[in-house]
Amino acid sequence: MSSDLLGYCGLGLVCLGVIFAFALACERV
Incomplete structure (x- = not known):
């Protein structure tokens, strides 16, 4: 179960x- 988490x-x-x-790429444009 921990592996799934x-x-x-x-x-x-x-x-x-x-x-x-x-978001960074959009701000740079």
């Missing part, structure tokens, strides 16, 4: 990273 946390971090990078 780690997997969800990892996906959440990746999604946040992508959104953050996309």
Whole structure:
């Protein structure tokens, strides 16, 4: 069960990273 939580946390971090990078790219334009 802990492995599932780690997997969800990892996906959440990746999604946040992508959104953050996309926001930075939009601000630079």
